[in-house]
Amino acid sequence: MCHGSKPETPVSKPLTNFKKALEILSKHTDKDHHRGSIVKSEEFMKVISNVQLPIASVFNTAVADQVALNRQKLMSIFKTIVLCRKQNISLCSHRFIFTDLEKDITDSGYHGNFLAQLCFRTDPDDTVLQDHLARPSRNATYTSSYSE
Incomplete structure (x- = not known):
């Protein structure tokens, strides 16, 4: 990878090399932004399904x-x-x-x-x-x- 180029992720570039798909996806799941997105989506689903109160209501x-x-x-x-x-x-x-x-x-x-x-x-x-x-x-x- 050259200086200044973006890393190849399933988000920024379509996944076309299916031979390396398992390697690319496993690297992607280890990224902080992916883990953060998973946590945010799980918390959102809890609030939407009334399992958990919105964070603003919890604090206030x-x-x-x-x-x-x-x-x-x-x-x-x-x-x-x-x-x-x-x-x-x-x-x-x-x-x-x-x-x-x-x-x-x-x-x-x-x-x-x-x-x-x-x-x-x-x-x-x-x-x-x-x-x-x-x-x-x-x-x-x-x-x-x-x-x-």
Whole structure:
């Protein structure tokens, strides 16, 4: 091999010399880049088949827990939206201002149909939705009139 020329590998040049194929392939399997590719592909397959969590989730379990909690909240909210759409119920009333959910539900009749259905839907078993409606975070209520 001359200086500056690439090594002959099955990746950079087609394998046409089948007499030396076993020798070329055995040298290729000993290369670091081949071993690294094998490890990466095995790890990828574990993540795709849900045998193993993605590495970002493993290192940051707080984010994974928050994502799971948000998905539970959104699932309850989506079910309410689907119910309203199936029953042809508009999501918001003619006047809708969200300040305090409990105050809106009990004191005024101006909360939207969506919020009324959402509060009606809170089962005693659905503690995630009850907690979210009782103490929503300011930037993630998922119930604003703009999102409706």
